[in-house]
Amino acid sequence: MRTIALAITTLLVGLPLLTGAQGRSPAVAAVVEELVAANRILAAQGILPGYGHVSVRHPENPDRYFLSRSLAPELVTAEDVVELDLDSVAVGSAAPRLYLERFIHGEIYKIRPDVNAVVHNHTPTVISFGIGSTALRPVFHQAAFFLDGVPVWDYRDFGTADGALVDTPARGAGLAAALEDRPAVLMRNHGVAVVGATLPMVVGRSITLETNAEIQSQALARGDEIVYLEQDEESPGSSFDRAWDLWLRQLEPTQHD
Numbered sequence: 534m535r536t537i538a539l540a541i542t543t544l545l546v547g548l549p550l551l552t553g554a555q556g557r558s559p560a561v562a563a564v565v566e567e568l569v570a571a572n573r574i575l576a577a578q579g580i581l582p583g584y585g586h587v588s589v590r591h592p593e594n595p596d597r598y599f600l601s602r603s604l605a606p607e608l609v610t611a612e613d614v615v616e617l618d619l620d621s622v623a624v625g626s627a628a629p630r631l632y633l634e635r636f637i638h639g640e641i642y643k644i645r646p647d648v649n650a651v652v653h654n655h656t657p658t659v660i661s662f663g664i665g666s667t668a669l670r671p672v673f674h675q676a677a678f679f680l681d682g683v684p685v686w687d688y689r690d691f692g693t694a695d696g697a698l699v700d701t702p703a704r705g706a707g708l709a710a711a712l713e714d715r716p717a718v719l720m721r722n723h724g725v726a727v728v729g730a731t732l733p734m735v736v737g738r739s740i741t742l743e744t745n746a747e748i749q750s751q752a753l754a755r756g757d758e759i760v761y762l763e764q765d766e767e768s769p770g771s772s773f774d775r776a777w778d779l780w781l782r783q784l785e786p787t788q789h790d
């Protein structure tokens with residue numbers, strides 16, 4: 534199934550799978566292709582509408598990761614993907630303009646060896662749980678991955694003069710520390726960072742987190758007393774591999790016209 538998924542991805546980006554761009558090894562080229570697909574899926578699903586970003590750890594060097602240059606996620610191709618070290622400095626001489634908030638990714642990879650993919654987004658219903666007093670909590674089975682809760686990182690710890698962005702290494706380290714061993718951390722007045730072991734997992738978690746926030750908000754708006762999810766283990770399907778294959782297929786050009 535993954536072979537089919539990669540073949541579809543290759544069609545999408547129009548690049549040869551095994552040669553890769555910029556002299557990349559086959560393993561790296563495959564991961565970069567998957568990162569391009571993640572960008573497009575998250576854009577298509579409304580999670581990264583022009584802003585926000587997704588990264589993946591280097592498959593052969595855990596001290597590096599891949600992230601697009603500063604670009605709307607929907608437009609990202611393999612050529613736009615930049616290799617960075619964990620201080621979020623681009624590797625190589627010709628560094629293009631990078632996302633201001635790339636430190637979110639590097640600082641999380643530093644302290645979370647279990648994390649191989651990170652999404653930062655500004656989905657509105659999730660943000661609403663970073664401004665009030667009601668905690669974001671799982672309300673349906675697919676959201677079991679955050680049964681231990683989602684902490685809120687407060688940019689005001691760094692003062693308000695420079696706004697709410699995570700645009701310095703210190704802010705990135707603060708955010709990563711607030712994340713601890715959780716799957717996501719809210720950023721007050723701003724957005725969320727979501728982490729996972731794979732790109733399909735972090736994409737699925739990002740989509741599910743916004744869906745959960747919407748369901749929870751609807752129940753709260755009715756004034757309901759909510760029964761939150763109680764479960765000891767994550768649901769089967771928490772890797773989101775099956776959904777990933779569908780999302781990839783939905784990205785295909787309309788070949789059947």
Ligand SMILES: [Zn+2]
Nearest residue numbers: 634653723724
């Ligand atoms: Zn942001």
